[in-house]
Amino acid sequence: MKRSEHTSGYFSRDNRGVSEVIAFVLVFGIILSSVALLSMTGFQAMEDYQENEQLQNAERAMDALAENYNDVLQHSAIEERYAELSLREGTVSTGSDGTELTITIERSDGTSDIVKHDFDIGGDNTDSFSLGEFAYTTGSDTIAYDGGAVVRESEYGSAVVRQPHLKCSDDRAIISLVTIDTDERSIQSSDGLGFTMSVENRTAELYDEDIEDVRITVDSPTAETAWEDHILDRGNWDDGTCEDIEEVLVTVVEVSVDY
Incomplete structure (x- = not known):
């Protein structure tokens, strides 16, 4: 009887020891899993924050660049402007293709005129002004200087960071555009880069x-939604039309971009 009780005590202590080991392993595994999960979540959150911060910085930089470049629209004596962008592993692309705007004058006698035909800018056999390309791309997001505007396009939609110089008042419309005519080129870098715009x-x-x-009608491979929803349908513009006016002033400045 005593021997039986003595053996049972050993078994009890052994079982308790095994249970403690199993409990320790389970707790340790849960801790490791939690740390791994938190690390993955934390790293993803940090990456998302850094990407969003980079895009916001790019927006501010492109907006400042546009404010500088748009001086050529407001001051005829200005022939050149210089600005810098910090690329931060993003890509800048320039070229002569991009958003195209067709401006049509409707007259009271029922006739109409295509404004582009009166301008010696771009190709002769076209009805549209090509605004050209000056775009910064990182990931799936693109921030572009577009005719004086700054637009942002992504897989989730579009937004206008800076409005172009389009005005529709009670009796007058003013349309001022910058068109870029430059070589097709792109560059990716982690450093800052300077860009010179010349009239x-x-x-x-x-x-x-x-x-x-x-x-005004628009055709754009990347920014059509931004123009149609956020530019040509605001203020007194109604779906790109300024109605019941007496005069229209159109100014177009053609520029090149070197870097």
């Missing part, structure tokens, strides 16, 4: 005879 052509036309409306 190649500046033309202004005033339309003030039998004017009724002016209409």
Whole structure:
């Protein structure tokens, strides 16, 4: 009887020891899993934060660049502007293709004029002004200087960071655009890069005879939604049309970009 009780005590202590080891292993495994999960979540959150911060910095930088470059629209004596961008592993692309705007004057007698035909800018056999390309891309997001505007496009939608110089008042429309005519080129870097904008052509036309409306239509591979939803349908513009006006002033400045 005593021997039986003595053996049972050994078994009890052995079982308790095994249980403690199993409990320790389980707790340790849970701790390791939790640490791994938190690490993965933390790293992902940090990456998302850094990416968002990079995009916000790029927006601010492109907006500042646009404010500098748009001086060529407001001051005819300015022939050149210089600005810098910190690329931070992003890519800058420039070229002569991009958003195309067609500006049509509607007259009270039922006739219409295509404004591009009066401008010696871009190709002769076209009805549209090509705004060219000056875009910063990181991941799936693109921030572009587009005719004086700054637009942002991503897989989730579009936004306008800076409005272009388009004005529709009670009796007058003013349309001022910057078009880029430069070589197709792109560069990726982690450093800052300087860009020089030079005026190649500046033309202004005033339309003030039998004017009724002016209409702007857009065709863009990347920024069409931004223009249609956030630019050409705000203020007094109604789906790209400025109605019941007496005159239209159109100014187009053609520039090149070197870097």
